[in-house]
Each structure stands twice: as C-alpha cells, then as structure tokens.
Amino acid sequence: MTKSNSINVGSASKQNLPIKNIVIVGADVIGWSAAVALARGLGGQNVNITILDTKSDHAAPNKSLHASEHIFDFHRLLGIQDKNLLMHGHMKLNLGAKFHAFNRENQAAGDFVLGCDRAMPSFCSIELHQVLAWLGLNDPEKYSISCAAINSNLLAIPTKQTGTMSASFSPSVNLDGDAYLQFMQGAAKHLAIKIVQADIKDLEQDPENGFVTQITLSSGQILDVDLLLDNSQLNPALQVLSCQRDYINCGEYLPFDSVLSGFEPTQTAASPFQQFYGVEGGWIEITTHSNLRNITLHYSSQLFQDEAAKQVILSHIPNVQGVSLTRKIARYLTKPLDKNCLTIGQAAGYLGTSPISSLVLMQRTLSKLLELFPSKLCLPQNTAELNKRILKDYQEALHYTALMIPFSEQVQENAEMQRYSWHLSIDQLPPELKHKVELFQSSGRIGSELNPLISRDAWLNLLKHKVKNRHAYEPVLHALDKHKAAQFIEQLGLQIEQSISRYRPYS
Amino acid sequence: MMQSANIENIVIVGGGTAGWMVAAAMANRLPKRLCNITLIESDAIGTVGVGESTIPHIRQFNQTLGIDEATFLKETHATVKLGIQFNDWGAIGESYFHPFGEHGQITQGIDFHQYWLKARALGENHPIEDYSIAATAALARKFPLSTQDKQTKFADYTYSYHIDATAYARFLRQYSQTRGVSRVEGKVASVKQHNNQFIQSVTLESGEEIAGDLFIDCTGFRALLIEKVLDVPFIDWSHWLPTDTAVAVQCDLDRTNTTKPYTQATARASGWQWQIPLQHRIGNGHVFTSAYTKQQDAMDVLMNSLPGKAIAEPKVLRFKAGRRQESWQKNCVAIGLSSGFLEPLESTSIYLIQQGISKLLELFPDKQCNQTVINEYNQCLGQSYELIRNFIILHYHATKRHDSDFWLYCQNMSIPEELERLISLFSESGRADLGQFGVWPAVCIGQNIMPKYYDTRLDNMTEATLKQFMAGHRRNIQDMVASFPNATDYINEQLAKGLV
Numbered sequence A: 001m002t003k004s005n006s007i008n009v010g011s012a013s014k015q016n017l018p019i020k021n022i023v024i025v026g027a028d029v030i031g032w033s034a035a036v037a038l039a040r041g042l043g044g045q046n047v048n049i050t051i052l053d054t055k056s057d058h059a060a061p062n063k064s065l066h067a068s069e070h071i072f073d074f075h076r077l078l079g080i081q082d083k084n085l086l087m088h089g090h091m092k093l094n095l096g097a098k099f100h101a102f103n104r105e106n107q108a109a110g111d112f113v114l115g116c117d118r119a120m121p122s123f124c125s126i127e128l129h130q131v132l133a134w135l136g137l138n139d140p141e142k143y144s145i146s147c148a149a150i151n152s153n154l155l156a157i158p159t160k161q162t163g164t165m166s167a168s169f170s171p172s173v174n175l176d177g178d179a180y181l182q183f184m185q186g187a188a189k190h191l192a193i194k195i196v197q198a199d200i201k202d203l204e205q206d207p208e209n210g211f212v213t214q215i216t217l218s219s220g221q222i223l224d225v226d227l228l229l230d231n232s233q234l235n236p237a238l239q240v241l242s243c244q245r246d247y248i249n250c251g252e253y254l255p256f257d258s259v260l261s262g263f264e265p266t267q268t269a270a271s272p273f274q275q276f277y278g279v280e281g282g283w284i285e286i287t288t289h290s291n292l293r294n295i296t297l298h299y300s301s302q303l304f305q306d307e308a309a310k311q312v313i314l315s316h317i318p319n320v321q322g323v324s325l326t327r328k329i330a331r332y333l334t335k336p337l338d339k340n341c342l343t344i345g346q347a348a349g350y351l352g353t354s355p356i357s358s359l360v361l362m363q364r365t366l367s368k369l370l371e372l373f374p375s376k377l378c379l380p381q382n383t384a385e386l387n388k389r390i391l392k393d394y395q396e397a398l399h400y401t402a403l404m405i406p407f408s409e410q411v412q413e414n415a416e417m418q419r420y421s422w423h424l425s426i427d428q429l430p431p432e433l434k435h436k437v438e439l440f441q442s443s444g445r446i447g448s449e450l451n452p453l454i455s456r457d458a459w460l461n462l463l464k465h466k467v468k469n470r471h472a473y474e475p476v477l478h479a480l481d482k483h484k485a486a487q488f489i490e491q492l493g494l495q496i497e498q499s500i501s502r503y504r505p506y507s
Numbered sequence B: 001m002m003q004s005a006n007i008e009n010i011v012i013v014g015g016g017t018a019g020w021m022v023a024a025a026m027a028n029r030l031p032k033r034l035c036n037i038t039l040i041e042s043d044a045i046g047t048v049g050v051g052e053s054t055i056p057h058i059r060q061f062n063q064t065l066g067i068d069e070a071t072f073l074k075e076t077h078a079t080v081k082l083g084i085q086f087n088d089w090g091a092i093g094e095s096y097f098h099p100f101g102e103h104g105q106i107t108q109g110i111d112f113h114q115y116w117l118k119a120r121a122l123g124e125n126h127p128i129e130d131y132s133i134a135a136t137a138a139l140a141r142k143f144p145l146s147t148q149d150k151q152t153k154f155a156d157y158t159y160s161y162h163i164d165a166t167a168y169a170r171f172l173r174q175y176s177q178t179r180g181v182s183r184v185e186g187k188v189a190s191v192k193q194h195n196n197q198f199i200q201s202v203t204l205e206s207g208e209e210i211a212g213d214l215f216i217d218c219t220g221f222r223a224l225l226i227e228k229v230l231d232v233p234f235i236d237w238s239h240w241l242p243t244d245t246a247v248a249v250q251c252d253l254d255r256t257n258t259t260k261p262y263t264q265a266t267a268r269a270s271g272w273q274w275q276i277p278l279q280h281r282i283g284n285g286h287v288f289t290s291a292y293t294k295q296q297d298a299m300d301v302l303m304n305s306l307p308g309k310a311i312a313e314p315k316v317l318r319f320k321a322g323r324r325q326e327s328w329q330k331n332c333v334a335i336g337l338s339s340g341f342l343e344p345l346e347s348t349s350i351y352l353i354q355q356g357i358s359k360l361l362e363l364f365p366d367k368q369c370n371q372t373v374i375n376e377y378n379q380c381l382g383q384s385y386e387l388i389r390n391f392i393i394l395h396y397h398a399t400k401r402h403d404s405d406f407w408l409y410c411q412n413m414s415i416p417e418e419l420e421r422l423i424s425l426f427s428e429s430g431r432a433d434l435g436q437f438g439v440w441p442a443v444c445i446g447q448n449i450m451p452k453y454y455d456t457r458l459d460n461m462t463e464a465t466l467k468q469f470m471a472g473h474r475r476n477i478q479d480m481v482a483s484f485p486n487a488t489d490y491i492n493e494q495l496a497k498g499l500v
C-alpha cells in the first residue's frame, strides 16, 4: 500500500523524502555540465545544487574535448542552441578520423578513413556495403560522403535535402575546452547553481547506512548533502571521498596506461577530422582547431619508456608545447551509484579519450539518473537498475574502442604480420565483441543492438574497415540485376563527387 | 571472398498460421529469381485451429505485405482489439485492463503512473485505466476513428485484431500462391539427410520426394523436422507455467450488441478462460492444468459460461510450456509451435512467429548455413521467448488467490531470477526495466504489486495541483473517447470501404 513514503530501517523509521541538497565535488567541465544538466532536469523541483572545489574552475587552456554525436541530445536537454556554439567557434564539427599505420598490411596505401555516415543508401533494400562486396568494390570510402569529404579535407554539413541517394551523416564535435567550460558556467549562473571554494575537512556519514550527510569545510562551513556527485579525482584536496571502490579492469584490452599530451599553436584552418597514428607502444591522436593543434599519445608503460614516448610526440610535432604526462588505467566502476554518492567523470570510468569521451559518458549517466531519480533513501533496487544501465554504456564503449584501436585481423592469420604487441586477435576480444566480429565476417551482418550509445550504423562503419576478411555477402543479391547494381553504384559515386564539389574547407 | 552457393529451394513443411505467414513473407521479400518456395500441408492432419488474438505488431506484418485493413478485416472476419481485460487474477472479484499503450504521458521527466501512485497515496481511488485511452475506449466499446497509432497529449494508444485463424491461413495461402509459392498437399512420411545431417528432402506418403536447401519446420506441436529428425531438445518451462490443456469451442454472437474491442481473460480455479469476439462468432477456451482439474470439469466450466450457443464441437488441445533449445539447426528453422509454446494469455504466439520470420529474413543464409549466423538467430529468438515467458509468469505468480491448490502453487513457486528482480524493482519504487514486453505498470498494479514508494520528486507538487492535473487528464480522455464511434460501427465502415 502506498500509504505514505516511509520505511522502517532497523529501529528508526526513515522517511522517504525528496532529495533537496545536491553537492557536486569537482569544478571542471564535467562538474559544471553535470550541475547544469541537473538544474535543468530537475526544473520545478525544490533543490539546491552546489559545486564544491578548492578553485572555481579547472580551466584547461589549449585543450580540445572530443564528443560523439550524443552531445546534441544533451544540449537539447539543456536548452542549448548548438548554432551559438558553432557560430562562436567553440564547437567544431568533426566528420571522423583518419587512421595511419594501424596495420602492417596497409602500411603503404591502406590507411583508412572512418566516416560518420548514417542511414546509408541501399539498393533494392540491400545494404550498400553488401552490394559493394558483391560487386567486388573494395573501396567503401569512395561511396561514403563523410569519408570523401575527409579525404579532400572539406567540411560537409548535413542537410535535409531529399531526393539524393548519398547518405546522411552525423558528425561528432571538437569543443574548445575553456570556452565550453565558460559557457557552462554562464548557464549555471542563470540556474542559481552555487559554487563553494574550500577544502573538505570532514565528512559526516550516517552510522546506519554510511550515506554522506554533511560535508565540513576547512572554513568551518557545513554543507548538507542528500546526493553527492563525486567528480573529485580532479583534486587531491577532496579525495577523502574515494573510499574503496570496485572497478572492472580493462587493461587486458586497452593496455595504454599513460597519456602524454601537448599542443602547438597553428595558423592553419581547422580540419574536420581527427588523425590517429599507430606506433610501437600505443597510438597517437591529433586534433586540429583553427589556431591550435592538440596531440595525445596513449601508450603502455610496459612498451614505452616515458622518454621514448616524448620522442615520438616530437617526431610528429617538433614544436610541441606544454607536454604533460598522466597515468590512467582503462577501467570502469561496478557501482557508479553507491549509497548516496554517484561517481562521475574519469573516476567513474576511463576508456581512452576517443571516441566516446568522458563528457558524453557523464551526460548519458545523468540522463539515466534523471530517469531513475532517487529519493533520499536511494532505494537499493532502483540503484541497482541505474547502475545496470550505466554499466551497459561503459561496456559498449569498451567494445567499440577495443574494435577501433587494438583489434587487428592480421594477428590470428599470421603472427609475422602482427605489427604491434598491443594488437588483439579475434580470440582475445571480449566474447560479445568477438561474436559481433564473427557475424560480420561470416556474412556482413550486424547483430541487433540494444544500446543506443553506438548506433547500428556506427558499428557498421567501423566493422567494414576493421573486418576485411569477409566470407560472404547478402545471398539475396544473386537474384538481382548486377548491371543495374553497378549503375546504381556509379551514380552514387557521381553524386558524392558532385556534393563534395559544393563543400568548403573549414575556415 | 568465399561466397557459397545460394539457397535455390525453400521447403516449408506445415500450412497452419506459421507456415503460411512464412510463405507469404518470403514470397513478398525474396526476389523471385532467387529461389522456389514450396509449402507442404496435410489436410488429413489439419491445423490447431486456434490462435485468434493478436498484438499490434501484426499490423506491421500486414503493412510490409501490402495488405490493407479493409481487405484484412473482410478476409479474416476480424474485429479490433485495444487490449486484454483480466478478471479475477489478482483476487476473485477484481478486474484490470492491460491496454495497448501506456497510461498518461511522461510529464516533467516522470512516468505517469508515479503521479497515479501519489494521487492514490493521497486517497484518490480512480483506477489507473481511467488514464488510458485504449482502456477507456475499450471498456466503453468504442474505437478511435483514426487508424494511425496516436500520440496524444494525454496518452498513447495502438491496436490489433481478433482474427479467424483458419480464414487467416486461407487468406495468406491465396496471397502466397498468387506470388509464386507452390502448395503441395500430402503428409510427410520420411526425411532424407545428407552426410552432414543437413536435410536433403522429404518424402510424402504418395512417394513424391521434395528436395530443398532450406527447410522451415512449421508442423506445429509435431515438430517433425526439428525434433523427430534433428533431435533438438525442448527446454521445459512447465514448472513455471503449469497449464497443459485447453478446451476450445466457438459460440454464437449476439449481433445486436456492440462488439467488445478487447480480449477477455478470466481466471478459473486452475487456469483461465478466454473470450475472443469475431465478426460472426465468439471464440472461447479454457486453459487449465490437468494435474489440478479433470478434463470434464474444465469442459463444464467452459460450456456453462459461454456467452452464446455453442456452434461447434469443443476441441481438446494439449501442450507444454517451453522452447526449442535451438530453433535453427543445420538447414532447418522451426517457426511457430514447433519452436516453442507460451500459453496464449498475452496473445503472443503469432508475434513470436513474426519475430522468427523477420530475423530469418534479416539473416537469410546461403546453402552452408553459417553457424555464427545460426547462433545469432537462436540467441535473439531465445531472448524474445524469455521476455514473454517472464511476463506471463508474472500474471500467475502475483496473485492473492488461495481458493485452489493451483493458485497456491503459483504463488509459492520459485520464479526466474530475472523476473524476481523485475518484480522487486517495481514493488520498491514503481520502476520498470527498459526493453520489456508489455505494459508492466498495468499488469503489476492490476495484480496488486503496489510500489512501496512513488517518485519523491512529486512531493514538490501540491496536493491541489496534482489532483487538478489528474482530473484534467481523466476529463480529456473521457471527452476524446466520447467522440469515438462504437467498435462495430468502425468495423462496418471499414468493410463498406472495402466494397467500393
């Protein structure tokens, strides 16, 4: 009976009351965006949202943030106009990535381009990649508008144009880290989000259930807490919070425990894609903004000395500045929400910076939190359901990254072809991912997806580049007119060329 | 690329609902030049002849096949269905409605049933049905004019049909035959296999041998190929779903009354009874558990509660709940009753046939039938079966009935872990898992699984505002439903359209 919202816990009776005081620890871009998302998502609720840190922000000058297309959904929730961000140059569209030297086989020619096509055209309702395989056309990039744009270093902008065969596509973005932070801070101001600058002196915990109830600051001030968002890996002064936490370690798949990053001011135009280079100890990611180029080397400390890593960076960008090293283990928390504390940001999980950024994972975590918003009691079943949904994202992100970076088809076929010791063979992949690859190998099929973090098209895009060794194509094709199919493909190629001629470089 | 040879001949064994749905979908989707499709059916054996209540997905099936509603209503003597009314399930004397479509709308990011729970805690006692367009319309025997699924400001709704199973198979047979499917009448007497156990051909009693590359086993409970030939085991779920027999009979319909646009499922001492109105008759059946009730007693219960005069001899059907461990093995795919059986409580069998068909077409094989593709198919189908299984068990388990050993057994039986989790999630905070089958809040609340807590965010809403909000909702839905025609008029109007 839903008589009243009260429960008996032990001897004391606890009321199941709404959450009133939310404290977010850690004022970087993740913390501020989380605050804005909560304030928006809880509009009309009687909540106080406070950000706590020793400083009011963690500006990260000369750093760009990559975020997948989900950022647009998040902005919609927040009522943010993407146009504004784009106009001011705080956000740049990104059509995909160019991969260099990831496979030995492809050393000379075959670097590949990963586009962002969605809803690819089909021939007699058979998917394009199947038709290409049938016709023996091994150059899928030619028939992908985003790949074609990347190859000509042009920015393609999605239009709602109808009547064209060429596919639609869904760009990700590169954000100017500082500008985005300021933008969120601006939004926070209008939403009455408080910022408190202080060290944490002490935490008060409920002796019965271990919930954090109060935070005492070095200034003596006391903050009441109903729900705590812990983004504190950022600041050692706040780390009293990170008690014992269980992580799922992903080092087996992503052994890159060191991140060396730097930047170079440039005069060149922004490029609408990222560049990835495979190297001995790991891989390099380069993002070019209008006035800035960011470089990051993700490597395994087992495979590279830090000094050697620095040399690798220098060999790519001789004038690199502000080089800094961090150590991060690829892993994610088993219980993101534990008691009344939700961990967000990199302490919740880290799976490399691209393609699924911490920003996007945090955003999706918050949407799920709002769907299953807890009460003061943080009821256990609700918490378990929330954690289950969040973990699904991390697992999916791990699979996608493992396929994108370390997976190499060559490894199993011929050990000599193996280029890097961090390459993974199909048998070394997590079982669900292995099945996905095998299914694609067997017939070019993609399994049914349940998690919208990575769309079916995004999987298809990646699989068709990483899995070349296909055994078969769609058998129904045999009944179709090969000549017509070839004409269709030729038309498509022409249309894409025409579209490309309308695109401009990023300026 | 090592493309293996194409499937050139598909042989469907069985011409019940499953067989003809497969044939029709394949004739529609596969290019004619690709392969020949042959369907074998035995008039001597016949079909199960039941399976008349459906869920909204059937409309998608019709749409893909290009079958318009007027033709469909006419050919299958169908009526419309907005959900299922469950009588005496949670307790004797109680009734609830499982509608097609959620109650209310998510408002301010909070599920509507949370508002209802809070209103209830404040002493309001309007049933949750009052906030469902489908339920409100159904119980008033009304039907929305627009046949599109509607997303209104107040609630979503959608609908399906009650169909004459025999007429449906006949209709699809005609559809398939005009699109090139060959029909062979005869009884399969023996089966030949290749060395690798792939099925090579089936031989009819007449001696005719029919060879194929891909065999679809639609032989119903007989499971001629998948079980008798390939020996694929059956996973028995009867400890969770113990009903094992049905007596079914058709009766007259009082044509002066408006058709009920819903299926009725009334719980009985050791099972339940269905009522499915068609244009020209009503289908009735009593599903029971032979360990708890004698067949004659079950028959008496049925015959004594018919809403009209019986117009046929009652039929007895026996079954066991469970599914085939692998619906697809070698070059044989079992679709329909041969691949598993979940009792008809939520009218899901035809839907599972559809699932089997669309997965098979999506993963259409070559002659080799790659094992990874087979695994993918079996995994997907297995998941669908389990989702629905858990949902049906919920109806039996969540009851306060203690009038018979059967209900006591159901209450006390251990249930699948996943279902346990889903029930505790709902009973704690009214939350439902994503991707579940059916409208969970309707069934949980209907069966008295009342969440201990509502969403506390609603405590920031004043009592007056909430009550006003709820009253507004009810009023809007009532006004809307008042403008709908009655269900029979709707059907007649469609039929008249078909004649033009």
Ligand SMILES: Cc1cc2nc3c(=O)[nH]c(=O)nc-3n(C[C@H](O)[C@H](O)[C@H](O)COP(=O)(O)OP(=O)(O)OC[C@H]3O[C@@H](n4cnc5c(N)ncnc54)[C@H](O)[C@@H]3O)c2cc1C
Pocket: B013, B014, B015, B016, B017, B018, B019, B040, B041, B042, B043, B045, B046, B047, B048, B049, B050, B051, B052, B053, B054, B165, B186, B187, B188, B189, B218, B219, B220, B221, B222, B224, B246, B248, B285, B317, B319, B335, B336, B337, B338, B344, B347, B348, B349, B350, B351
């Ligand atoms: C009591 C009951 C109620 C039901 N209610 C519903 C419902 O409301 N909604 C719903 O969706 N589903 C319902 N179902 C399920 C539904 O009836 C079936 O899913 C549907 O009819 C499909 O059956 P089928 O085609 O697999 O088998 P069948 O109808 O049994 O067809 C089998 C076919 O195989 C042929 N055959 C068998 N052996 C041979 C042989 N040796 N040689 C040649 N041919 C052979 C037969 O002649 C027949 O054509 C119900 C089932 C039962 C038992």
